[in-house]
Every structure is written in structure tokens, then in C-alpha cells.
Amino acid sequence: MSTKKIILLLAAVVVICLAVWFAFVLFAPAGTIAVISIDGVEYKRIDLSRVKEPYELQIETEYGRNTVLVERGAISVSSADCPDKICVFQGRLTEAGLPIICMPHRLIIWIEGGDTDAWS
Amino acid sequence: MRGAKRIAFMSVLTAAALIVFIIEAQIPPIVPVPGVKLGLANIITLVAMYLLSRKEAGLVLLMRIILGAVFAGSPSSFLFSAFGGLLAYAVMCALKGPVPENRMWLISIIAAVAHNLGQMIVCVLVVKTPGILVYLPLLIVSGILTGAFTGVAAMYLVRAIRKIKL
Numbered sequence: 001m002s003t004k005k006i007i008l009l010l011a012a013v014v015v016i017c018l019a020v021w022f023a024f025v026l027f028a029p030a031g032t033i034a035v036i037s038i039d040g041v042e043y044k045r046i047d048l049s050r051v052k053e054p055y056e057l058q059i060e061t062e063y064g065r066n067t068v069l070v071e072r073g074a075i076s077v078s079s080a081d082c083p084d085k086i087c088v089f090q091g092r093l094t095e096a097g098l099p100i101i102c103m104p105h106r107l108i109i110w111i112e113g114g115d116t117d118a119w120s
Numbered sequence: 121m122r123g124a125k126r127i128a129f130m131s132v133l134t135a136a137a138l139i140v141f142i143i144e145a146q147i148p149p150i151v152p153v154p155g156v157k158l159g160l161a162n163i164i165t166l167v168a169m170y171l172l173s174r175k176e177a178g179l180v181l182l183m184r185i186i187l188g189a190v191f192a193g194s195p196s197s198f199l200f201s202a203f204g205g206l207l208a209y210a211v212m213c214a215l216k217g218p219v220p221e222n223r224m225w226l227i228s229i230i231a232a233v234a235h236n237l238g239q240m241i242v243c244v245l246v247v248k249t250p251g252i253l254v255y256l257p258l259l260i261v262s263g264i265l266t267g268a269f270t271g272v273a274a275m276y277l278v279r280a281i282r283k284i285k286l
Contacts, residue, residue: 013260014264017260018257020257039247040249083145085148086149086153086154089148089152098254099249099254103154103200104197106196
């Protein structure tokens with residue numbers, strides 16, 4: 001294969017991946033239930049539409065510590081003691097969005113769509 | 121290169137990879153996507169692959185992963201790093217023969233994508249949440265871009281080291 005063909009092929013893969021990515025972002029499930037899971041086990045469910053005052057949640061496990069900020073309609077990790085702090089940089093997760101992941105602490109926060117009354 | 125010189129060269133490569141790895145870990149993430157990083161230490165693995173042998177490159181990589189986890193990571197980051205590293209190493213070993221040296225960037229790209237895929241697989245298995253696979257397309261793109269960069273860097277480094285005739 002010529003170098004030109006390889007580069008074209010790689011460019012095609014990049015374009016396809018970006019298209020799939022944007023499809024994921026556009027069609028992300030909308031909802032108000034935030035689910036926090038640690039090590040694959042559900043830790044807490046919070047209905048973000050029913051949060052009156054913002055509050056902080058301290059999550060401490062054998063892997064490390066994360067501070068989760070819960071606000072009306074949004075959830076974010078405000079601080080963490082992991083080395084990369086990607087979860088903090090990921091910012092606020094609102095009604096539709098991609099999961100916040102703190103891999104070193106095995107913590108995931110995502111928004112679940114569907115009936116909001118079932119978990120109130 | 122033979123004997124003690126060879127072992128000394130392997131040690132220098134391991135030390136260089138470890139330093140690059142630790143410095144990179146201190147830099148805040150460029151994009152807020154879990155798993156995306158430049159992977160600069162991969163340059164050293166490629167250099168070892170071309171200037172030494174597959175086996176010795178594997179040893180340099182293994183030492184860097186173990187020492188990297190000790191100095192800049194955690195036990196769980198070791199797991200992700202090790203599985204991704206293993207897949208990337210397997211790709212490099214398989215492609216070193218058929219792909220000519222002036223296309224090192226191509227090997228690097230495929231290895232970087234394999235690394236990101238491996239890491240993703242371990243993540244999904246560990247947290248048992250398939251939902252995080254939404255990040256897979258971005259990790260493939262980042263593997264292609266960072267792999268190209270580290271591959272070109274490794275190619276120039278291999279040429280430069282060959283010139284000084286160790």
C-alpha cells in the first residue's frame with residue numbers, strides 16, 4: 001500500500017469515529033436521575049430535578065476520595081485525590097451528557113433517562 | 121552492541137521511559153476525556169524494538185510499567201496500563217517484520233489504538249458498566265493522532281542514536 005492510501009484510510013477511520021462520537025453526543029439519553037457507581041456497584045441515585053440547595057457528597061473508598069457536587073439539574077466532581085483529575089476536568093454533567101469517569105477510583109457517574117418518579 | 125554495553129543501554133532506555141512517563145503524568149489532561157494521553161513513553165518502547173530486540177523491548181516496557189505504577193500511579197492504574205501495554209507490545213512484535221522501518225509511524229498508530237482498546241476493555245470489565253464504551257470512538261481517534269506523533273518522534277530518535285554508533 002502506498003503511503004497516500006494508508007493516510008487516506010486512517011483519515012476515513014478518524015472521520016467515521018468522529019461521526020459516531022457526535023451521534024452519541026446528540027442522542028445521549030436525557031433524564032434527571034444521576035447514578036453514581038463504584039467498582040461496578042450502584043452507590044447512589046439522585047434525582048437532580050428535586051435538589052433544592054446545592055450540596056457536596058464525600059465519597060471515600062479503598063481506591064481514593066472524590067468530592068461530588070450536587071446541584072439542581074447538574075452533578076460534577078469538584079475535587080479528587082487521584083493523580084490525573086480527569087473527573088474534575090470533565091466538568092458538570094447535566095440532563096443529557098456523557099458519563100463522568102474516575103478510572104483510578106473506579107467511580108462512574110451517569111444520567112439515566114426514563115421515569116423520574118420511580119426513584120423519588 | 122554486546123554484553124554490558126547492551127544491558128547499560130537497556131537501563132538508560134528504561135530510565136528515560138520512566139522519566140518521560142512520570143513527567144507526562146504531572147501534566148493536566150489536554151482534553152477532559154478519560155484514557156486520552158500522548159503516551160510519550162511509547163517512543164522509548166519503539167526505539168528499544170528497533171535498536172535492540174523484541175524480547176529486550178518487552179523487558180524495557182515491563183520495567184517501565186512496574187516502576188511507573190510505583191512512582192506515579194496506583195495499583196488499579198497498573199492494571200490498565202499493563203493490559204494496554206501488553207496489547208500494544210503484541211502489535212509491535214507482529215508488525216516489526218512486515219512493515220519497513222520508514223513506516224514506524226504506522227506501527228506506532230496501530231499499537232496506540234490497540235493500547236487504548238485494551239485499556240477500554242479492562243475498564244469495562246472492572247467497573248462492569250458497558251455505558252463507558254461511548255468514549256471508544258474518541259479513544260480510537262486519539263490513538264491515531266498520538267500514535268502518529270510518537271511514531272515519527274521514535275523514527276528520528278532511532279536514526280539519531282544509530283548515527284552516534286554506540
